[in-house]
Amino acid sequence: xxxxxxxxxxxxxxxxxxxxxxxxxxxxxxxxxxxxxxxxxxxxxxxxxxxxxxxxxxxxxxxxxxxxxxxxxxxxxxxxxxxxxxxxxxxxxxxxxxxxxxxxxxxxxxxxxxxxxxxxxxxxxxxxxxxxxxxxxxxxxxxxxxxxxxxxxxxxxxxxxxxxxxxxxxxxxxxxxxxxxxxxxxxxxxxxxxxxxxxxxxxxxxxxxxxxxxxxxxxxxxxxxxxxxxxxxxxxxxxxxxxxxx
Amino acid sequence: xxxxxxxxxxxxxxxxxxxxxxxxxxxxxxxxxxxxxxxxxxxxxxxxxxxxxxxxxxxxxxxxxxxxxxxxxxxxxxxxxxxxxxxxxxxxxxxxxxxxxxxxxxxxxxxxxxxxxxxxxxxxxxxxxxxxxxxxxxxxxxxxxxxxxxxxxxxxxxxxxxxxxxxxxxxxxxxxxxxxxxxxxxxxxxxxxxxxxxxxxxxxxxxxxxxxxxxxxxxxxxxx
Numbered sequence: 001x002x003x004x005x006x007x008x009x010x011x012x013x014x015x016x017x018x019x020x021x022x023x024x025x026x027x028x029x030x031x032x033x034x035x036x037x038x039x040x041x042x043x044x045x046x047x048x049x050x051x052x053x054x055x056x057x058x059x060x061x062x063x064x065x066x067x068x069x070x071x072x073x074x075x076x077x078x079x080x081x082x083x084x085x086x087x088x089x090x091x092x093x094x095x096x097x098x099x100x101x102x103x104x105x106x107x108x109x110x111x112x113x114x115x116x117x118x119x120x121x122x123x124x125x126x127x128x129x130x131x132x133x134x135x136x137x138x139x140x141x142x143x144x145x146x147x148x149x150x151x152x153x154x155x156x157x158x159x160x161x162x163x164x165x166x167x168x169x170x171x172x173x174x175x176x177x178x179x180x181x182x183x184x185x186x187x188x189x190x191x192x193x194x195x196x197x198x199x200x201x202x203x204x205x206x207x208x209x210x211x212x213x214x215x216x217x218x219x220x221x222x223x224x225x226x227x228x229x230x231x232x233x234x235x236x237x238x239x240x241x242x243x244x245x246x
Numbered sequence: 247x248x249x250x251x252x253x254x255x256x257x258x259x260x261x262x263x264x265x266x267x268x269x270x271x272x273x274x275x276x277x278x279x280x281x282x283x284x285x286x287x288x289x290x291x292x293x294x295x296x297x298x299x300x301x302x303x304x305x306x307x308x309x310x311x312x313x314x315x316x317x318x319x320x321x322x323x324x325x326x327x328x329x330x331x332x333x334x335x336x337x338x339x340x341x342x343x344x345x346x347x348x349x350x351x352x353x354x355x356x357x358x359x360x361x362x363x364x365x366x367x368x369x370x371x372x373x374x375x376x377x378x379x380x381x382x383x384x385x386x387x388x389x390x391x392x393x394x395x396x397x398x399x400x401x402x403x404x405x406x407x408x409x410x411x412x413x414x415x416x417x418x419x420x421x422x423x424x425x426x427x428x429x430x431x432x433x434x435x436x437x438x439x440x441x442x443x444x445x446x447x448x449x450x451x452x453x454x455x456x457x458x459x460x461x462x463x464x465x466x467x468x469x470x
Contacts (some may be wrong), residue, residue, distance in 0.1 A: 038439060052369050086373035092366035096466050109384055111415025138467030151370075158375060190467045 002061065003028045003193060003196060004049075009069060011044055015177055018044045019055070020217040026162065026195060026210075032187045033225070034205035036196045036214035037240070042197045043089075045214070046166050050086050051077045059141030064160065076148070082110070085155030089167040091147040093139035099126065100135040101153045111158070118157075125153040129183050145176030159173050163187070165196040181207075201244050215238050250434050259427050259437055261443075266423040269446055272336065274419060275406045278344035278393065282405075283398060285349030290356035290390075291382065304353070311350035319343050324415040340412040348401055349413050352394075357399070359394035360386055392463050398457040403449050 004026040019043045048055040048069065055069040061176070062080055093102050107113040113121070113176055121162035126132040129149040136189040137204045139147050148168055155163055169177040181203050188194065188207045198204060204225065205210055212227040213221045214237075220236045221228065232238050289304045311319070321341045324336070363386050371381035410421035418426075424441040430433045 050373060052372070078375070081372060082375040086370075086372075088366060088370065090366060092364075092370035093366060094370065094385050096385065098390070105384060106376060109380045110375035110377070141467040153307060 002026060003030075003063065005039065005059075005061035006045075006049055006069075006134075007061070008059075009045065009048055010056045010057055010156045011041075011048055011053060014145040014242070018217050019048065021058075021082070021213070022217070022219055024212060024219070024222075026193065028161075028193055029191045030193055030210055031208040032195045032210045033201075033208035033213060034195065034212045034214060035204055036220075036241070039216075040214040041217040042212075042214050043166055046164050046195065046197050050081065050084060050164055053083075054084075056155050083161045085158060085160035085163040087148070087151050087155050087163065087168050089170050091144070091151045091171075092140070093147050093151055095139055096138050098138055099131060099142075099150050101156045102139070102150055104199075105160050106154065121157050122153070125156045125237075126150070128156065129153045139183045141177060145179045148172065148176075148180045149183055151178070152187075161192040165194060165198070167199065169198070169200055195245065199244075213240065248436075252433060255431055255433055255442055256436055259424075259440060261446055262427060263420060263424050263437075264348060265440055266418065266449065267420040269418065270337070270419040270447065271406065271409050271421075274340055274412060276408045277341045277347060277404045278409075279405060280347035281341065282352055282401070282463035285345060286352030287387070288357045289349065289353035290360055293353075294360045294386075295378070304325060308350045311347055311395060314344075314401070314410060316347050317414060317431075319347055320411060320415050323410065336412070336415050336417045340409070340415060340417050344409070344412075344464045348405055352398055352401055356390060356395050359390035359397075361391045362393055390428050392465070394470065395460060396456065399452070399459070403452050406448055407445055407450065 002025045004024075006022065006024045008021045008023055009019050010017075010021055010100060020041075022041070022045055023128050025043075034045065036042050039065070044053060047053040048058075049060065051072070060067045060069045060071040060072070063083065067076055067080075089128065093099075094105065094157070096106060100122050103125060104115065104118040107118035107121060108115050121131055126135060130150050131146060131149050134142060134146065134150075142150070152163075152168075161233070165186055168184070172180060177200070181200065184194070184196070185202070185207055196203070196208065208225045211222060211225045213228070213234075215236055221232060221234045227240065228237070232241055255303040274459070284450065289307065292300050292304050315429070322341050325337055327334070327339065367385050367389070368381055371385050376384070409419055412419050413422040421441060424437050
């Protein structure tokens, strides 16, 4: 059974229809890359399924329960968010908290985990992303790549069933991009379920199990990553792949 | 002008002026500052969270208080509250009026500071499972307070001097005490210069405390 299902999600900003009825399905252990040109609606899709934007319509199935995306209670939203993790394009680390506090805050305040235990969890996940030495630094003292690795650790600390990545490397130079992708590769190999909105074709090709290609608020083509890159069916997909090849 | 007699007057008056400064002026300013900050945070939060109806009441409060002179507010409270059956001593009344007055200004300072915290901080808080109040308490308010701190302290420094207006509702604070001493000696100017210096000393100390405070609040690793 699918861990997560989105059925016919719709979202309009003003008179701009950003999502025109998109449906996706993610199984446990899947790494789904969402590709597409700017303005295709991929980031909005991700934000809608973590309720950072309110969808205008659509159904959402998570962990065996079905919800109406346009009419979901705050309580349900809070419960779902406790089982998911989100990594932002611009990291959004808490500016007034150190690296370790960034990771523990969601544990101690939202989940009432004792601080000693939360710290142990934090050290664990920070070690995993190679940031344990920086535990007492503030975000402003770190490079973009380091901040993003801490943001990943923060998302991991809550043991989410699925991790959402919203263009996690778009604000980074190639070297910093590489260090973040390295961490994401590791997570993928450990079986973490992920939805990754990205422009990193290499990552999509090598790491993801499944690719969704979006344009103009619709899914143009989707399928297993290998198939998608070697035998695209739609003209629009072929064009996109040709343009992004170099 | 600065003969021996004047010098003697200044010397003997200084402790008396200072006494009322420490006993009345500073406590009045400090209490009003603390209360006004509490009011400011609450009013700013209501507006930040966009709470219907209460938000409109907050706007009305800010509009009226900022649109009328402090001296008039003191008078209205002094003569008006007893009519409503509220009798309290002038010092308490002054604390209340100063708090309400400063609260309206500081509320706008706090609101601006909260709005200056990037929206991503709130979103990140939600995404790690925190609720609105937890995010407020741990993320938004500390960052906003750090931004607002110099402006809030400005308000405190202003208030230390504005407390002299409390003399209008019979509070004997540092300035009123000086007026009494000047009246007794018929030697006005030297004593007014003296009290001016005491205000200056108070504010200098506060400026020093502000600097220390900014250090303690820290700047999260920036400009260390």
